[in-house]
Amino acid sequence: MIFEMNPIWITGANGLIGNYLVQTAPPSFSRVRALTRNDFDLLDFKTVEREFKKDQPQLVIHCAAITSVAEAQKKSALAKKINVEATKLLAELAAKIQFIFFSTDLVFDGRQGNYSEKDLPNPLHLYGETKVAVEEIVLRHPKHLIIRTSINGGISRACNRGFNEQLRLSLQSGKPMKLFTDEFRSPIFAGETARAIWELAEKNCAGIFHVAGAEKLSRWQIGELLAKRWPEIKTEIKSGSAKDFAGPPRALDTSLDISKVQRILSKPLPKFSEWLAANPNEPF
Numbered sequence: 073m074i075f076e077m078n079p080i081w082i083t084g085a086n087g088l089i090g091n092y093l094v095q096t097a098p099p100s101f102s103r104v105r106a107l108t109r110n111d112f113d114l115l116d117f118k119t120v121e122r123e124f125k126k127d128q129p130q131l132v133i134h135c136a137a138i139t140s141v142a143e144a145q146k147k148s149a150l151a152k153k154i155n156v157e158a159t160k161l162l163a164e165l166a167a168k169i170q171f172i173f174f175s176t177d178l179v180f181d182g183r184q185g186n187y188s189e190k191d192l193p194n195p196l197h198l199y200g201e202t203k204v205a206v207e208e209i210v211l212r213h214p215k216h217l218i219i220r221t222s223i224n225g226g227i228s229r230a231c232n233r234g235f236n237e238q239l240r241l242s243l244q245s246g247k248p249m250k251l252f253t254d255e256f257r258s259p260i261f262a263g264e265t266a267r268a269i270w271e272l273a274e275k276n277c278a279g280i281f282h283v284a285g286a287e288k289l290s291r292w293q294i295g296e297l298l299a300k301r302w303p304e305i306k307t308e309i310k311s312g313s314a315k316d317f318a319g320p321p322r323a324l325d326t327s328l329d330i331s332k333v334q335r336i337l338s339k340p341l342p343k344f345s346e347w348l349a350a351n352p353n354e355p356f
Contacts, residue, residue: 079105084136088233092266144199155202182323222284226262258284287343288327
């Protein structure tokens with residue numbers, strides 16, 4: 073299917089995953105409208121509705137959100153408005169078309185690990201709660217797709233959105249970063265996430281899919297893998313335990329079972345360590 077007349081909306085196009093989605097849009101999606109705050113504010117609901125009716129997009133990929141656990145906890149009212157209310161409006165406007173919503177592995181409490189799409193969410197903090205609330209709204213629409221992903225890495229427009237960028241900036245400034253040896257995720261290159269999304273969109277998939285790396289790694293292991301790519305940086309990474317963290321509660325193992333999406337994709341999602349080894353020249 074080729075969408076020639078009506079655009080595809082990608083919200084949060086300046087973010088990490090949004091940026092990769094814009095860069096890698098396949099020929100079958102001939103018009104992409106990369107939406108940022110310079111276009112209009114997603115919290116201006118009247119403008120959102122007006123623009124939607126004007127464009128009549130054929131597909132909406134919704135990346136915009138407050139994604140920081142700490143920020144969501146600190147700005148709870150704003151997080152609920154952006155993550156829940158704005159998403160609810162978009163999902164309802166797009167009721168008759170495919171709507172792709174980005175959720176998170178942090179909808180789980182981390183007590184189990186290797187979570188499948190059938191496992192029940194049990195978030196430990198407000199950020200996860202907002203995502204669960206929207207998942208319930210999105211699932212009311214049979215054409216809509218929920219993507220639960222883990223921490224994504226890559227190069228963003230602002231050079232500070234990916235976990236690899238944040239780690240590198242900290243180390244370059246001479247500030248050691250403490251990474252937990254007992255907190256596990258399923259990291260993935262954002263370009264691989266984008267590739268999977270476009271394929272799922274082309275196949276008109278709906279429901280919930282886990283899109284993440286094919287291995288479980290601790291934050292400490294992730295940091296060690298990344299540090300090898302930056303031999304010029306001499307600041308050391310420190311190890312620590314999430315149990316000693318003084319901030320919001322942390323889910324210790326939110327690794328994701330990705331077998332469902334692996335059966336559908338023409339090229340499987342890789343292990344993060346293998347992707348790094350196979351792409352030594354990829355900016356990271």
